[in-house]
Amino acid sequence: MIWNEAKECMSRDEIEALQSARLVKVVNRVYHNVEYYRKKMQEVGLEPGDIKGIEDLDKLPYTTYADLRDTYPFGLAAVPRSELVRVHASSGTTGKPKVAVYTRRDIDIWAECVARCLAMAGITRDDIIQVGYGYGLFTGGLGAHYGAEYLGALVLPMSTGNTKKLIDMMIDCDVTAIACTPSYLLHVAEDLEKAGLVDKIKLKTAICGAEPWTDEMRDQMESRLHIKAHDIYGLTEMMGPGVACDCEHHKGLHIWEDHFLPEIIDPSTLKQLPKGSDGELVITNLTKEGMPLIRYRTKDLTSIEYDKCECGRTMARIQRFKGRSDDMLIIKGVNVFPSQVEAALLTIDGTTPHYMLVVDRVGNSDTLEVQVEVAEDTFTDEVKSLETLKKTIHDKLKMAIGLNAKVTLVAPNGLEHFDGKSKHVTDKRKLYQ
Amino acid sequence: MFVKQLSVFLENKEGRLDKVLKTLADGGINLLSASLADTTDFGVLRLLADDPDKAKAILKDAGFPSRIDNVIAVVVPDAVGSFAKVCAMIHEAGINISYIYGLSIDGEGTPIAIKTDNNDKVVEILNGAGVKMISPEELV
Numbered sequence: 001m002i003w004n005e006a007k008e009c010m011s012r013d014e015i016e017a018l019q020s021a022r023l024v025k026v027v028n029r030v031y032h033n034v035e036y037y038r039k040k041m042q043e044v045g046l047e048p049g050d051i052k053g054i055e056d057l058d059k060l061p062y063t064t065y066a067d068l069r070d071t072y073p074f075g076l077a078a079v080p081r082s083e084l085v086r087v088h089a090s091s092g093t094t095g096k097p098k099v100a101v102y103t104r105r106d107i108d109i110w111a112e113c114v115a116r117c118l119a120m121a122g123i124t125r126d127d128i129i130q131v132g133y134g135y136g137l138f139t140g141g142l143g144a145h146y147g148a149e150y151l152g153a154l155v156l157p158m159s160t161g162n163t164k165k166l167i168d169m170m171i172d173c174d175v176t177a178i179a180c181t182p183s184y185l186l187h188v189a190e191d192l193e194k195a196g197l198v199d200k201i202k203l204k205t206a207i208c209g210a211e212p213w214t215d216e217m218r219d220q221m222e223s224r225l226h227i228k229a230h231d232i233y234g235l236t237e238m239m240g241p242g243v244a245c246d247c248e249h250h251k252g253l254h255i256w257e258d259h260f261l262p263e264i265i266d267p268s269t270l271k272q273l274p275k276g277s278d279g280e281l282v283i284t285n286l287t288k289e290g291m292p293l294i295r296y297r298t299k300d301l302t303s304i305e306y307d308k309c310e311c312g313r314t315m316a317r318i319q320r321f322k323g324r325s326d327d328m329l330i331i332k333g334v335n336v337f338p339s340q341v342e343a344a345l346l347t348i349d350g351t352t353p354h355y356m357l358v359v360d361r362v363g364n365s366d367t368l369e370v371q372v373e374v375a376e377d378t379f380t381d382e383v384k385s386l387e388t389l390k391k392t393i394h395d396k397l398k399m400a401i402g403l404n405a406k407v408t409l410v411a412p413n414g415l416e417h418f419d420g421k422s423k424h425v426t427d428k429r430k431l432y433q
Numbered sequence: 434m435f436v437k438q439l440s441v442f443l444e445n446k447e448g449r450l451d452k453v454l455k456t457l458a459d460g461g462i463n464l465l466s467a468s469l470a471d472t473t474d475f476g477v478l479r480l481l482a483d484d485p486d487k488a489k490a491i492l493k494d495a496g497f498p499s500r501i502d503n504v505i506a507v508v509v510p511d512a513v514g515s516f517a518k519v520c521a522m523i524h525e526a527g528i529n530i531s532y533i534y535g536l537s538i539d540g541e542g543t544p545i546a547i548k549t550d551n552n553d554k555v556v557e558i559l560n561g562a563g564v565k566m567i568s569p570e571e572l573v
Binding site: 189374375376379380381382383384386408409410411 | 438440442443444453463470472475477493496497498499500502531532548
């Protein structure tokens with residue numbers, strides 16, 4: 001079902017005219033209301049009047065995580081504080097999280113974007129949906145929740161952490177749809193199979209996101225649970241989940257171009273690339289009031305297709321993600337930067353900055369092992385103090401990245417070092433095909 | 434009276450112990466005693482060697498972190514309760530034993546290495562009680 005046909009099926013000319021008008025407006029808003037953006041534009045000799053439409057997009061400076069860090073927490077807000085109603089956050093490379101702020105209208109638009117995605121996945125007001133994303137600063141829980149309510153579905157805000165209750169209520173309440181991470185859904189599938197309950201569920205649709213997944217995972221979910229699974233994409237900086245989603249034809253993720261202006265750039269030359277090229281996805285908020293970002297570098301590597309989809313929608317489709325142009329890892333849906341681990345380790349006496357993150361997927365769950373070199377001068381003859389060191393590292397990492405890592409102590413020089421710069425990550429999951 | 438104990442950090446990986454022992458052998462180090470404290474993913478190998486300082490240097494060059502600590506090597510008579518008496522003396526003085534292990538050294542009685550959180554005081558107590566301790570000279 002198409003939720004908002006007037007928008008989702010606009011002609012390319014109509015889309016571009018709308019984007020141009022909205023781009024001009026948002027550039028004016030950030031120039032006049034956000035000192036940081038005004039300075040950025042002035043530095044490159046730009047005035048709002050220089051931007052007449054999307055053809056001028058590549059004149060505008062990029063926004064990166066560094067800009068969010070420099071203006072933490074509310075320095076990029078484009079409206080007075082009293083207009084803001086919500087804060088969300090996700091992990092940054094070190095220390096401070098990436099914060100996003102929303103006005104009431106932003107929350108409404110977000111809900112509509114998510115509702116469009118749910119409708120695209122075939123979910124309607126007659127569905128009963130469990131939201132299995134975490135509720136809190138993370139955008140997943142509340143984002144999916146508001147979207148599902150906006151659609152008119154009956155929502156069970158399960159959050160995370162209690163699979164047994166999720167399964168019990170899935171059966172008792174005749175739940176027909178679920179929103180959660182793909183790896184979590186496979187975990188649920190496994191538990192359902194073990195308990196012999198697969199034929200007791202009424203589930204028919206899953207809308208999964210917050211981490212990259214593969215066609216093979218989709219095949220598994222669909223065949224094991226007898227459902228249809230859809231991929232929903234988003235990022236806190238732009239809004240949250242619901243920036244894009246794939247329809248029943250699975251030809252890429254339709255991005256809501258009336259709210260988000262996508263482009264592909266070359267991450268090394270930082271030049272905008274022609275339509276259809278492979279490169280880094282950059283997105284501009286066209287309608288966000290609270291904290292509109294201009295040309296935000298997502299660091300996700302992909303390409304975009306613009307031809308009309310068989311589903312009838314004209315909204316461009318983000319193709320399969322091919323990796324990232326930075327070193328961010330997504331582990332159990334949590335964004336992790338190696339630099340966060342490094343910063344945490346440096347606060348602990350007795351470890352050198354030499355470490356290795358080993359990420360794997362065992363069964364359907366991501367695992368993170370952090371191998372840390374024990375310093376020659378702080379190695380002790382007592383097992384107890386080494387065990388204490390391990391525990392300290394575990395706890396510091398838990399605080400820094402929010403994940404329970406398996407900590408392994410290794411001998412100095414036990415890890416590979418490359419030309420003075422250590423390789424810090426081994427990802428065995430093969431998430432990008 | 435202490436003896437110098439060499440401890441080596443060992444990752445729980447195939448061939449690690451072998452490599453440490455071979456490194457020491459190649460360096461001409463004679464081992465007098467060996468004990469391994471193991472956990473799920475690492476171990477601490479505790480050695481008495483004829484030249485602990487040289488052994489430490491050799492291991493450092495080979496990339497194995499090690500350190501030297503003083504331990505007390507007591508020899509308890511081969512009789513029921515004799516080691517219990519030693520431990521009781523240490524306990525009564527309010528001193529904690531960090532670890533103990535048996536030494537494979539020939540002679541009368543049973544040689545045992547003890548590491549405590551106050552080795553000096555323990556030596557004083559054991560001396561006063563006439564407990565026999567092995568000197569570094571006797572060891573080699």
